[in-house]
Amino acid sequence: MLPSDLLMRRIQGDEIVPKRLKHSEANLATATDVIEVFEAQLGETKGTLEAALQVLEGNDTDYRTKRGFAHILTNSFSEFEVKSPLEPADLRQKVFAASAKQIPSEANSNKVLAQVASDLSQETQTHVTPDMVRAGLYADLQDNHVLTRFDAPNANTLIDRYNLSQAQGVLYRASHIIITAYRNDPGEYKQLFRFLKLFGLMAYIEGDADHGFTITIDGPASLFKASTRYGTDLAKFLPALLQVSRWSMDATLVPPNNLYGPMPDEVHYRLDAECGLVSHYKPGTTYDSAVEEAFASRWAKTKTDWRLEREVDLLPIPGSVMVPDFRLVHPEHEKTYLLEIVGYWRPKYLQKKFAQVRKADRDDLILAVSERLNLEAAGVKLDDVPAKIIWFKGKVNPQDVLAAVA
C-alpha cells in the first residue's frame, strides 16, 4: 500500500477515480528504470539508493509515479540490514564519552576519532581507521541501512501492484463498502470471510444463493458514526475481494481533503469483477480438505441430476457467517440442499461448527460427519442439531448424500 502523499486520484461526479497506469511501452519502461536502479544499488545504503532514485526522478512531473514504484519495491521486494563491524550504539557511547572532555571543534573531533580508532584496533586486533569510526557512528540509521536482497518483479507485475495500491489508497477514506456478489459457482466466499475476520471487519449479509448477496462491510464502532477508522482494514481487504468470481463494490468515502474542485457531501468508489486489478494475495486452496476434493470428484462420476455447487451460499449468523461447502440443486425440484463436511477433529472447531449449525437453524442442511470424530469428548451433543446427519468413514459416499435428499 502507498502513503497518502503518493496517492493520485480525481473526482468525477460523485465518484473518486484512482490513478490507473496502462501497461504501455512508456509505463513499462519507467517501471523497468526503477527496478534497474534497485538492482544496481544492491549492496549499497538506503541513502544512496534514495539519491539514485532522486536522480531518476529528475524534474519529471510524474515523480510521484516513480516514487510509488520505489515505495512498493522497497516495502515488498527488498530487504535491508544494518551492516557494521562495530555495534553502532556502543561505538557512539565510546566516541561521545571521549569527546565530552574536549571543547567541540573539528580539530578536536579528529583527535578523538584517531584515539578511538587506535583503541579499537588494539581491542579487536584489526585495523580500524578514524574514517571507519566516523562511518560506523550512525550505521544503524535508516539511511545507512544496506540493501542486501532484492527480488526483482517484472515490470508488468510492478504496474499491477501499483494500480492495486492506488485503488487501496482510495479506501483509506472509506467508511463502509457494500459488495454485491452475484450468482456465483464456485463462490469462493470462504477465503473472503477469512480475510474479513483477519482484518477485524464486520459484515451484514442479505440475499440468497440464487439471486446473489449484498454484503455491507464496516467495523464494530461504525454503528455510531461514519468514520475512516476501518479504512486501512478495508484497503487490506480489497485484494481478497478480487479473488471472488463475480461481484461489484460500492465504497462510501469521507471526501479526502486534498482534492481540488467542488466536493459532494458523500463520494463513492465503485469497482467490479471486470476492473482488471490483480490481487497479490495467495489464492485460497480450492478445497479445505482432501475429503471434500475426493467427494467432488466422485460426485462428478455419479449418475444423478442433482448438481453440486461449491461455496455458493452464505448463512448469516449473528456476528458471523457460515459458508457451507456444497449446495445441491436439482433442475426439477424447487428445494435445494446444503452440504457441510465435518471431518476436522479439533474440539474448538467442532464446538463452533455445531453452534453455527444450531444458530443457522436451517431445514435444508445436511452434515456429513466422520465416524472417527469423538464428538462427546469435544462436548458436542447431537440431540438438538437441526440438520440431517450422515456418517462417513474416510470418504463421503455420494449415494449416502443422495439418499438424504431423496
Next chain:
Amino acid sequence: MPRTATLSFDRGTLILHPPPKGKAWVEFVMWDDRIEKFRLPASQYRQFLEAVRAEGTQVIDKAAQFSELALTVTDSREPFAHQREALEKWKQAGRRGVVVLPTGAGKTYLAQLAMRDTPRSTLIVVPTLDLMHQWYAQLEANFQGSSVGLLGGGSKDDTAILVATYDSAAIYAERLGNRYGLLIFDECHHLPADFKRSIAEYSIAPYRLGLSATPERADGKDADLDTLIGPRIYSKRPEDLAGGALAKHDIIQIKVDLSEDERTRYDACIAKRNAFLKDKKISLGTLKGWQYFVAQSARSSAGREAMLAHREARALAFGTQSKLRVLVDLLHKHAADRVLIFTDSNDTVYTISETLLIPAITHQTKVKERHETLTFFREGIYPRLVTSKVLNEGVDVPDANVAIVLSGTSTTREYVQRLGRILRKREGKLALLYEVVASGTSEERVSERRRGKTSSASSKASSTSQHVKTANDDAGEKQGSLDLTPIAETDAISFEDL
C-alpha cells in the same frame, strides 16, 4: 428463567445482551443488525451503568477488565497549592476533567497524586518518545514495586501501568479499551485529532485526566475535550504561579551571513522560484497560495523545478556552514555549561553530531539509547546534546542552562515550550537562549513572526547586515532580555532527583 442482562466489551464498543428490564438503558443503545444485539459506545460505560443502577436495574458487567492497583508511593512530599487544588477539583468533578497548568508546573506529579487517589490500572498517553521516557522514569521511581510498561518506540508491554504514545495507543485502541480504569492524557490538545481521539472513544475508563499547558487547537477541536475527557476544571496561567525567585532569561539573536557561494546559490534559487510564482500569479503569503504552488509543482516541469529551487533555498538558509562556525564559537564560550542545541532539520543534527562528535537525539534514536543519552546529559557525562524536533514538548532537562536554536519554524507553542525547557533551571543560574538565523533569508521573517513582531521589521533586518564571526554579546544583536514568567519551585525538585 431469562438470563440477566450482561454488558460485554467488543473492540471499542459495548454489547448489551439480553436487554435488561427497566428503561434507562434504552437511550444509550443502538440495535446492531449484524449481531442482532444492542450495542453502545465504549465511552458511555460509566454513564450507562450509573443510569441503570440508579433505577435499580440489574446488569452484569463483564466489560471491565481493569484491575485495582496497590500503589506503594515512595514520594511523600507535600504537593504545592495549585497541585492540591487541581486534584481536589478533579475529584469533585467525579474524576473527569482537564487541568491546564503551564509547562513545568508539576503536571506529572499531579497525575501521580491522581493515580494514588484512584488506584486503578492506568494508561498514560504522551505525544513524544521523550515524554514517554520521562514518565516512565518518574513512575518507576515513585511507584516502586508496581509494574510500569511502555507501548510505542519499539516496546509493546502489557502492564497495569502503561505509558503509550498517542499513535500507538490509537492503533491498539480496540484492545486497550477495557483494560484501564484511569486514562491520563499528557499534552491533551493532541487527543481531538481524527485518528487519536479513538483512544478516548473506544475506552470504557470511568476516570480521565487531561493535562496541558496549551489546550487550544487551531482547528477549534479542543471543545471536544469536554466529551473525550471531561470539562476544564482547573486552569492556571504562568502569571498565577509567580512568586519565588525570579529567573532572568536572555534571548540573544545572532545573524550570520551565508558564504559567498551559498549566497549566490540562494539568490539564484529564490529568483527561479519567484519567476515561476509571478508567472502563475501565486502568492505564498497564504496557506491557499502555498497549496496551489504544491499542486502546480506536480503539473509542469517548470513548477517542479520551482519547488525544487524553493526547497534548496530553504536548506541553504537553514543548514548553512556559517551557522556551524557560530555554533563552534558559542560552544567554546560555554565550554563549562550544559548546552542543548536545537535544529529543525534531521540532517543538520547528524551533521553536527558527526562533525563535532556531540551526542544526538532524533526521532530515529532508539528508545533505550534515547533514555541513556538523556540520563548522561542530566548527569553531566555528556555536557552537550543536539536534537531535532523530538524534544519539543515539555521534556524535563533541569540542568540545561544554555540553549542554541539553529533555525526553526514558527509556531508559538513550539517557541514557548522550547523556552520553557531551558527555564527549568537550578537556582541562581542564568538561562541563555541563542537564536542563530541566516540574514537576508526568509528564516529571518520566521524568527520575527515567532517573536510576535510585525512584518515591518523585516525590511529593517535585511538592511542591517550583521557580520557575526564571533559570538560575543556585543557582536551579536542583543534583543531586550525577556522577563519570562518564573516557573514555580516545583521544577527545582524533579522526580529524577529522588
